[in-house]
Amino acid sequence: DFNERCAQCSEVNWGLTDGGRFYCRSCHNVTERSREVVNTDFISNTRIQAISKGLRKQEKNDGGSEWYVCEGFQLALKKQAEALEALGVCPQLKDEVLCNFWRCYLQKSKQAYCNRPAGETLKALSVCNSSTDVDSEPESPGPLHLLSLSESEGDLQTDCSFVSSTSKVSESTVFSGSVDGSLYLRKNQKDTLRMTMPMTLSFCYMALLWLRESMTLSDLLRFVVEGHIPYLNIFQHFPEKMKLCGLDLKIFCVESWPVYEEVYNKMLELAAFLDLPRFPDITDSCFLHPDMLCMKYLMEANLPDELHNWTCRVVKKICIGEVDYLTLVPGNKSTRKVKYDVLAAAVIVVVLKLLFLLDDHYEWLLSDFAEERNKNNKEGGPYFELKKWYKVIKCSLDVEQKKLDEERAKCLWRCEKPLFYSVKKKSKVLKRRQMVVSLQNQFGKLSSSVQPAEKPRPSSFQLRWSEENTDEICFHGHSLKGILQEKCGFLTTINPDYWLCTVKLCSEKLCGRVAHYREVDFPQSYHFVLRLFSFLLRVQPSYIHDEVCMIEQKLFHKKLCKKPKYNTVLKK
Secondary structure (H helix, E strand, O other): OOOOOOOOOOOOOEEEOOOOEEEEOOOOOEEEEEOOOOOOOOOOOOOHHHHHHHHHHHHHHHHOOOOOHHHHHHHHHHHHHHHHHHOOOOOHHHHHHHHHHHHHHHHHOOOOOOOOOOOOOOOOOOEEOOOOOOOOOOOOOOOOOEEOHHHOOOOOOOOOHHHOOHHHHHHOOOOEOOOOHHHHHHOOOOOOOOOOHHHHHHHHHHHHHHOOOOOOHHHHHHHHHOOOOOOOOHHHHOOOOOOOOEOHHHHHOOOOOOOHHHHHHHHHHHHHHOOOOOOOOOOOOOOOOHHHHHHHHHHHOOOOOOHHHHHHHHHHHOOOOOHHHHOOOOOOOOOOOOOHHHHHHHHHHHHHHHHHOOOOOHHHHHHHHHHHHHHOOOOOOOEOOHHHHHHHHHHHHHHHHHHHHHHHHHOOOOOOOOOOOOOOOHHHHHHHHHHHHHHHHHHHHHHOOOOOOOOOOOOOOOOOOOOOOOOOOOOOOOEOHHHEEEEOOEEEEOOOEEEOOOOOOOOHHHHOOOOOOOHHHOOHHHHHHHHHHHHHHOOOHHHHHHHHHHHHHHHOHHHHHHOOOOOOEEEO
8 A cells, every 4th residue: 555656766666574664676775664554453551562573473474475495496497498488499398398397307306296105294285287477367377387286186196205394394493485495405315306506407408409409508508698598596586475585595596607517417317317218319400410510610610611521521430420329318328428519519620630730830831821822812712721710710709708707707696686594684684785776876876887788689609700791801711722632533631640639538437537638738729729619619628628539539440449559640
């Protein structure tokens, strides 16, 4: 009934504090006005403090509803799925694929869709059965809705064993907004994957891979960092009745960006944990095939189109384009798990080594040779010069890397919605937040600060090159004939040598990696190429180096087997 405008932001969006005062949900400004309560069921001699204390308790109980941690993760998955659909992903991802994966996880982890233990008297856990949000109207049921068991005609039963001591927890001093927040952090089951925020992205990538979508894992994580997919402070999308506080913050608050390796490994664990069948085949017509991805990364790296013929030859020769090699089979330890984007980048690096050697000497000689031939070249397109390409790419890469570093430095990990770990500190947090917002507004007016620009539109390409742009050279149409020689009717490399990144691969079980990478141990030109694709994929250079070593071992396997003692330089 309080319809006055906020003195701070002029909005009419009021909530109630524990003390019964009105506060603005938009700017968190706490007013001196309190809620007027008409209650005739009290004795006239009762002191006002008693009425005020009882009111606070009632508002605390009525202010929020009971919710479980899995419901919070389900809302996170729902928001991420909707964001993916907005980016152009197949509409089947949310309702038909991701929803079924989530239901299977709830059943395998014995959180839902299973028999309750005998003698269990706890309240039934909410489970997913339609796509309507918690705070939405119940007239529009769909596949991702939190439906309580009392509404489900008894066909779905929940195992509440992981909340078997909820009553004890609620009576303890542990503070949590969810019913099972403290228990969720304490439980340690070896046969159960405990849900985390990075695992929500593992679910999304698993669904994308099942549908063979064009979005790679590196694209997914980049869209998360750019803010196109909810991840940071995702609890801001929770309904008002789902109070998030205390131990819930340790579950849903993230203060670091997702890591490629962690999300990928969790996806593999999830697929095996859910006992999923063989994924749909990755054929040569799928975007995730190395030939397709190599074409994309060659365009983004501003390399000649003719290099695609060489990448296809390498892919075909070492059989990494076969369906059985590329298709994921969960739980099969005998097959190597493919990182499609990293594999394609590694193929391009190997081709560049085949053509230019990348030893900090030979590639510059070739570039000078191509430059001399360009002077006398009056027919056809220009010959590709690696030296010019290096200067153009290095300039653009340094600029983009600086922008990325600045954006990460400016990232605000704390959300606008105030959070607190205990009830005692709630009033202090609200007052502190009110003071911070007030100071920000005042300093903003004094400094006439410019409003932050809107986030860039999502795109599969981070670096764009076109012949119409006169500021930067586009090398897509440049020819490789300036660095090749004709032999038996075929174009081959002038230099017959090749240096290996490693003589022997390490054991992944012992070392954790197939090879070790240190920048000082390798040529600077090789490191620059790794750095370029490391930026494009947002992964560590060592990840790409591992795939390069694996491809080299396959490519030169026969020669390595013939010569047990050899130098690191091989004849191609």
